[in-house]
Amino acid sequence: xxxxxxxxxxxxxxxxxxxxxxxxxxxxxxxxxxxxxxxxxxxxxxxxxxxxxxxxxxxxxxxxxxxxxxxxxxxxxxxxxxxxxxxxxxxxxxxxxxxxxxxxxxxxxxxxxxxxxxxxxxxxxxxxxxxxxxxxxxxxxxxxxxxxxxxxxxxxxxxxxxxxxxxxxxxxxxxxxxxxxxxxxxxxxxxxxxxxxxxxxxxxxxxxxxxxxxxxxxxxxxxxxxxxxxxxxxxxxxxxxxxxxxxxxxxxxxxxxxxxxxxxxxxxxxxxxxxxxxxxxxxxxxxxxxxxxxxxxxxxxxxxxxxxxxxxxxxxxxxxxxxxxxxxxxxxxxxxxxxxxxxxxxxxxxxxxxxxxxxxxxxxxxxxxxxxxxxxxxxxxxxxxxxxxx
Amino acid sequence: xxxxxxxxxxxxxxxxxxxxxxxxxxxxxxxxxxxxxxxxxxxxxxxxxxxxxxxxxxxxxxxxxxxxxxxxxxxxxxxxxxxxxxxxxxxxxxxxxxxxxxxxxxxxxxxxxxxxxxxxxxxxxxxxxxxxxxxxxxxxxxxxxxxxxxxxxxxxxxxxxxxxxxxxxxxxxxxxxxxxxxxxxxxxxxxxxxxxxxxxxxxxxxxxxxxxxxxxxxxxxxxxxxxxxxxxxxxxxxxxxxxxxxxxxxxxxxxxxxxxxxxxxxxxxxxxxxxxxxxxxxxxxxxxxxxxxxxxxxxxxxxxxxxxxxxxxxxxxxxxxxxxxxxxxxxxxxxxxxxxxxxxxxxxxxxxxxxxxxxxxxxxxxxxxxxxxxxxxxxxxxxxxxxxxx
Numbered sequence: 112x113x114x115x116x117x118x119x120x121x122x123x124x125x126x127x128x129x130x131x132x133x134x135x136x137x138x139x140x141x142x143x144x145x146x147x148x149x150x151x152x153x154x155x156x157x158x159x160x161x162x163x164x165x166x167x168x169x170x171x172x173x174x175x176x177x178x179x180x181x182x183x184x185x186x187x188x189x190x191x192x193x194x195x196x197x198x199x200x201x202x203x204x205x206x207x208x209x210x211x212x213x214x215x216x217x218x219x220x221x222x223x224x225x226x227x228x229x230x231x232x233x234x235x236x237x238x239x240x241x242x243x244x245x246x247x248x249x250x251x252x253x254x255x256x257x258x259x260x261x262x263x264x265x266x267x268x269x270x271x272x273x274x275x276x277x278x279x280x281x282x283x284x285x286x287x288x289x290x291x292x293x294x295x296x297x298x299x300x301x302x303x304x305x306x307x308x309x310x311x312x313x314x315x316x317x318x319x320x321x322x323x324x325x326x327x328x329x330x331x332x333x334x335x336x337x338x339x340x341x342x343x344x345x346x347x348x349x350x351x352x353x354x355x356x357x358x359x360x361x362x363x364x365x366x367x368x369x370x371x372x373x374x375x376x377x378x379x380x381x382x383x384x385x386x387x388x389x390x391x392x393x394x395x396x397x398x399x400x401x402x403x404x405x406x407x408x409x410x411x412x413x414x415x416x417x418x419x420x421x422x423x424x425x426x427x428x429x430x431x432x433x434x435x436x437x438x439x440x441x442x443x444x445x446x447x448x449x450x451x452x453x454x455x456x457x458x459x460x461x462x463x464x465x466x467x468x469x470x471x472x473x474x475x476x477x478x479x480x481x482x483x484x485x486x487x488x489x490x491x492x493x494x495x496x497x498x499x500x501x
Numbered sequence: 502x503x504x505x506x507x508x509x510x511x512x513x514x515x516x517x518x519x520x521x522x523x524x525x526x527x528x529x530x531x532x533x534x535x536x537x538x539x540x541x542x543x544x545x546x547x548x549x550x551x552x553x554x555x556x557x558x559x560x561x562x563x564x565x566x567x568x569x570x571x572x573x574x575x576x577x578x579x580x581x582x583x584x585x586x587x588x589x590x591x592x593x594x595x596x597x598x599x600x601x602x603x604x605x606x607x608x609x610x611x612x613x614x615x616x617x618x619x620x621x622x623x624x625x626x627x628x629x630x631x632x633x634x635x636x637x638x639x640x641x642x643x644x645x646x647x648x649x650x651x652x653x654x655x656x657x658x659x660x661x662x663x664x665x666x667x668x669x670x671x672x673x674x675x676x677x678x679x680x681x682x683x684x685x686x687x688x689x690x691x692x693x694x695x696x697x698x699x700x701x702x703x704x705x706x707x708x709x710x711x712x713x714x715x716x717x718x719x720x721x722x723x724x725x726x727x728x729x730x731x732x733x734x735x736x737x738x739x740x741x742x743x744x745x746x747x748x749x750x751x752x753x754x755x756x757x758x759x760x761x762x763x764x765x766x767x768x769x770x771x772x773x774x775x776x777x778x779x780x781x782x783x784x785x786x787x788x789x790x791x792x793x794x795x796x797x798x799x800x801x802x803x804x805x806x807x808x809x810x811x812x813x814x815x816x817x818x819x820x821x822x823x824x825x826x827x828x829x830x831x832x833x834x835x836x837x838x839x840x841x842x843x844x845x846x847x848x849x850x851x852x853x854x855x856x857x858x859x860x861x862x863x864x865x866x867x868x869x870x871x872x873x874x875x876x877x878x879x880x881x882x883x884x885x886x887x888x889x890x891x
Binding site: 119127334338 | 741
């Protein structure tokens with residue numbers, strides 16, 4: 112097991128009706144002038160935004176609003192938010208929405224107390240030393256951003272999608288009411304769950320040995336999604352299943368599933384180029400990339416893939432031919448994604464094989480590698496993209 | 502799934518040599534005048550105390566010391582610590598040791614900023630509103646106190662052992678170096694692991710339905726201990742196994758294994774009377790109490806015990822006779838405790854059947870019940886104690 116630090120100080124408030132306590136927690140964590148950041152009309156139409164505002168009013172907390180966050184959140188709105196915060200003396204950023212809204216909020220929270228260009232952080236030119244406190248009222252189980260130190264923003268000047276992580280943007284609290292996710296269309300629900308599973312995959316396939324506890328936590332999250340997601344696709348109002356999925360989404364990405372080991376993250380970065388170019392759902396892009404990546408890297412560690420097949424999918428171990436078991440696990444993964452309505456090839460996603468050189472260019476892969484389980488250079492990344500076309 | 506809040510803000514610093522960074526973290530979390538609290542001579546003899554002091558010196562942090570914590574920590578030393586903190590203007594309590602030392606430190610941290618008697622908290626007469634920051638350098642994987650909001654103290658005036666829990670005593674950081682646990686005798690190692698498993702049992706056996714994610718996390722911790730402990734008993738210097746156990750111990754008790762559900766805790770409270778009366782290791786007492794408690798309550802929910810048997814112990818489900826599978830899981834639990842050198846009966850522990858009335862008296866069970874999975878009055882507690890004699 113590698114040395115590690117683990118720090119997840121977010122206060123999670125989970126359950127029915129909890130959005131009505133938002134004001135109480137903003138007060139507790141020091142907010143007095145809040146930027147409420149959100150996406151499209153659904154949080155307005157559903158009345159959620161009004162309930163959140165009412166709970167801030169009750170505590171006498173003032174606020175301003177900035178809506179309009181899109182999936183794959185853009186730098187333009189972040190700049191707007193930063194300017195607004197500086198002008199209005201905002202001291203707290205409250206995201207009402209999903210991963211995109213929270214990620215955009217995190218970028219604003221860093222930029223609002225930084226003299227330079229916030230993109231410095233995402234471009235690797237600077238490390239954020241502080242940020243306004245960020246919190247969220249979560250509306251989709253997917254990105255895990257409500258409990259993570261990460262944020263992903265797309266720079267509109269060239270459509271580069273880049274991640275940044277820092278302790279300063281770990282949310283101070285997260286309000287998580289599974290009821291709020293009941294109105295999500297099946298495609299978004301399934302796409303969110305794919306993202307959850309992908310966050311675990313990035314941590315499960317590792318070269319670090321003997322981290323049994325973390326392996327088991329990874330398997331716990333995966334088995335939960337595999338059991339609960341079909342229930343929700345059958346009955347969108349299944350509160351218990353929604354609740355299990357929502358909490359699993361947080362556990363998949365606050366790094367409880369990643370401590371003590373090397374992680375990979377090649378598939379995420381390969382996918383980011385897909386969603387940047389085609390503006391597809393991140394989860395859908397991951398459903399395409401992961402079976403391809405698994406197929407490409409499996410020979411590197413057959414036994415790990417066999418363990419995945421046996422422990423997660425309940426496959427029987429073929430002791431004479433472990434690679435058959437390993438392959439079965441990958442096939443089951445792909446079949447599961449299909450069964451929940453996800454695309455599993457470029458064609459189904461609406462991506463084009465002839466765009467692969469363009470994807471490799473925006474990935475800026477020349478002279479470096481992606482991933483750690485197997486290090487992928489330009490040629491290897493191209494092969495993974497090609498496998499994803501099948 | 503029940504509504505819940507989850508808050509585990511402890512900063513965990515895990516790995517080889519990490520005790521040498523203690524001073525850095527004390528500084529980071531605001532300590533300038535520290536009470537170093539510890540137990541017997543082992544932390545002195547091993548040189549650990551000197552290494553911790555050197556790291557405080559390096560940061561220019563001043564400190565005073567209070568040793569002498571015993572297993573099942575006593576109120577007398579807590580009063581001493583509180584007086585010392587008040588007199589010397591201590592602003593940070595650093596536990597160097599295991600659960601007893603951390604629990605004693607937590608009691609001191611609350612008492613040092615409280616005008617009344619600290620026992621008010623443990624007696625249920627008052628709630629702690631604040632405490633000095635507490636942190637630990639952990640030397641045994643067992644109690645999980647390094648990441649929990651709990652503390653258990655034995656009042657020497659009558660030998661009452663009582664728990665208290667509050668957010669104000671969640672440790673601000675925990676230094677966890679598995680190497681520090683390599684010198685533990687096998688009995689203490691096994692006793693610690695029994696405590697870890699017991700913390701999960703208290704959360705696993707619940708009447709709350711459909712909390713799959715939490716069930717799976719519970720099973721993850723249990724399977725880790727079952728796999729890793731025998732390795733450590735075979736080779737005390739197996740770092741990887743020690744590391745898995747140490748992290749599992751924290752995960753067993755920071756409530757990640759308990760969210761969203763009713764918990765039980767009858768067995769812990771029944772055991773507390775044993776360790777208060779006989780001054781036995783808490784884990785050893787739990788190894789005696791749990792198989793008895795399981796046997797008594799199993800008919801209340803055969804399927805949950807069958808799930809436990811199948812998922813944790815790998816038993817084959819007997820679909821015609823689920824209660825046989827349930828029994829097998831309990832038998833496997835008892836056999837495992839035996840195999841790791843734990844007592845599993847009153848006699849093996851050195852407890853006496855004729856003391857049962859005395860145990861029930863100090864439990865102060867009249868007119869109330871213990872536990873939630875099955876509520877146990879005096880008569881039922883007596884039956885569990887009697888089962889533990891077999």
